[in-house]
Amino acid sequence: MDLKLPADSPAPLPATGPRVTDRAFARLAEIEEMTGARKPLRVAVSGGGCSGFQYDIRLDDAAPDDLVMERDGQRVLVDPVSLPFLQNAVIDFTEELIGARFVIDNPDASSSCGCGTSFSF
Numbered sequence: 001m002d003l004k005l006p007a008d009s010p011a012p013l014p015a016t017g018p019r020v021t022d023r024a025f026a027r028l029a030e031i032e033e034m035t036g037a038r039k040p041l042r043v044a045v046s047g048g049g050c051s052g053f054q055y056d057i058r059l060d061d062a063a064p065d066d067l068v069m070e071r072d073g074q075r076v077l078v079d080p081v082s083l084p085f086l087q088n089a090v091i092d093f094t095e096e097l098i099g100a101r102f103v104i105d106n107p108d109a110s111s112s113c114g115c116g117t118s119f120s121f
Contacts, residue, residue: 018043018086020069020076024102027093028074031059040068040075041102043091045082053085057102 024041032038042060045053062068066077078086089106 016087017067017083018069018076018078018089018091020071021090021092022071024076024091024093025071025074027100027102028076029072032074038073040077041091042066042077042079043082043086043089043102043104044079045085055104057104 028041039059040062042056042058044056046056047053060077062075062077063079065080067080067083069076069078076091085108086104086106088108089104092103092105094101094103
């Protein structure tokens, strides 16, 4: 059975989700090369931090219900509870004078703290 929208119906909106940069995937490949182990990067959101929510970024094993974003064998995971908070986020890797780290650019966050790991909606 084909489901057809009436001619005057608006087109469905495209699904959004987090995006991972080439630089973040490349850093995961570098970590694998240094350690000899391939481990996915988990990006999660939990309550806490100075702004109400905080990002939890760590190497972790995949769970059956994770969203998995993959490129060249490298994987980034987001659990279903964190996914609504990361819908339009960009997961990146940066190297600055203060250090190198994975970072989240989340346009849906209304504010964030100076360290970039805590945010609010």
